[in-house]
Amino acid sequence: MNDSGPAARTETQSALAGQRAAPGSRRFSGDAFFHAAAVLAAILASVTLFATVIAIAYDSWPSIQTFGVWRFLKSSEWNPVTQTFGAFPFIVGTLVSSAIAMILAVPISFGTAVFITEIAPFWIKRPVAGAIELLAGIPSIVYGLWGLLVFAPVFSEIEPWINRSIGNIPGIGLLFRGPPMGIGMLTAGIILAIMVLPYISSIMRDVFLVVPSSLRESAYAMGCTTWEVAWHIMLPYTRTAVTGGIFLGLGRALGETMAVTFVIGNSNMMSPSLLMPSATIPSVLANEFTEATTKLYLSSLIYLGLILIAITLVVRFLAVLLIRRLARGEGASA
């Protein structure tokens, strides 16, 4: 606090100067104006959330009227020529690609978070944590470019091997049979996993640091191994916020557009194989929006966007709620 003393003094002096400069009566109206502007900005920032839903619902109205809700959700026909539209393949594509991403990203994020908080020696913690955070900074378009032109060719070399090994297992093998194209549902899931990894692991890392050291050290003192402390002490203690972090990552994965559009192959034919091209709601929007020539086509695309909003809003709401619960309980920002 000592070194903020002189700084504070100059600040107060300039504040005083500012006050002298303004005549008495105008001072108060200026104050009211400032307050009003702040209130207005706060309203504007919050109303956007509701306005988004309302505006998009309004624009999708022609399609809602034509196809209804249930019929649109379960129909898998998407045909601009006959003007028949259904959302089913895209909903499945969105959910499956995000599910693959979560199956891959959650364990890796947990491992990374525990490694950084518990295992890594001090000098390695900061650079590694910084590197993982950098992943979050790379724009999604670069992920897409890299995924299509660099990762997909490499992955198409691995796919025949997947075909031969996992593809031959009865039952589950059905998911892993297909032509080695390098692009498709699985590729999209892998790229999404890399993209959401930094979000999930940084939330986990933050909340693991909130675990009281008394708890952690008691366990170590009783002879617990690092794994036991992580799995039986830290994870149960931070369960709610960790779930919130996973939902946050899921929200990202569901709405991700560019990276997925590049690598998923963009086919609205559904296939049981994860190696086959597919499409998600964001990818079909990115591909077809500017080509939508009729009003019904356009509003059906926006209707898809409305469904996406409905899904992600629930996920994001849960994410914020769960992350905040721990933060409030511990009085720490997570």
Add this chain to the structure above:
Amino acid sequence: MTGVVLRRRVTDVVSKILMGVATVIGVFFLFWILWTTLKFGVAGMHWDLFTKDTPPPGFNGFGLRNAFVGSLILMGLSLLVGVPVGLMAGTWLAEYGFHGRTANAVRFINDIMLSAPSIEIGLFAYAIVVAPMGYFSALAGSVALAILMIPIIVRTTDEMLSLVGSDIREAALALGAPKSVVITKVTWRAARAGILTGILIGLARITGETAPLLFTALNNQYFSTNVFRPMANIPVVIFQFALSPYANWQQMAWAAAFITVVFVLVLSILARWFLARVKTTR
């Protein structure tokens, strides 16, 4: 007994190795992506990129001047909208709302907006700007980018203003300064490094955003500064050129991606530098 000890030891060692591997996977992909972007980006670098406009399809040559200028205009416009709104909303939270019911509700909504998929915001900007005006426009693109930026600025401003000690605030109030003067001349100044961090992070967030621009600013083959019409911009150029059959267009996509990544990295480093200053002046 030894069996239990052995099992625990083995579980511990194996789990530690797996956690190390998990960390290596993340770092490995980071370096792979950065390395290829650097390799192809530097190979595609050409002076003409900055001085000439995009060549027509099938023609040789390089040029992205129109897209660079367009991206700068889009960013400038979104800063013009996003910074005042974000700053004032964050100020309201920290200086007027405190931890009341309304302020906490606004914080909650803001946190939900923070993770909004950019494609939804793009559709929103289409609905409120493009559809009524009848044209795809750079203006609509900036609206979408500003909406993406605002929650970040709101949150950082709120947090940074809350860090300012109550002593200097009270000292200013005790001298008879009205609240608006206390905020603008005392608390904003004390928190300026932190507020700037938020703006830089917000700018980094929108730098590579492509999805919202597909519904709003589109792209433009030609040089244009008319904000009421489609405008060329770097992210959409990367999208379109990467999928094109022309070698020089693909090369330009890599060069543009490289410049975007470098720009984002510089912004993040700057943001971190300012954030470090926040801690030392406290």
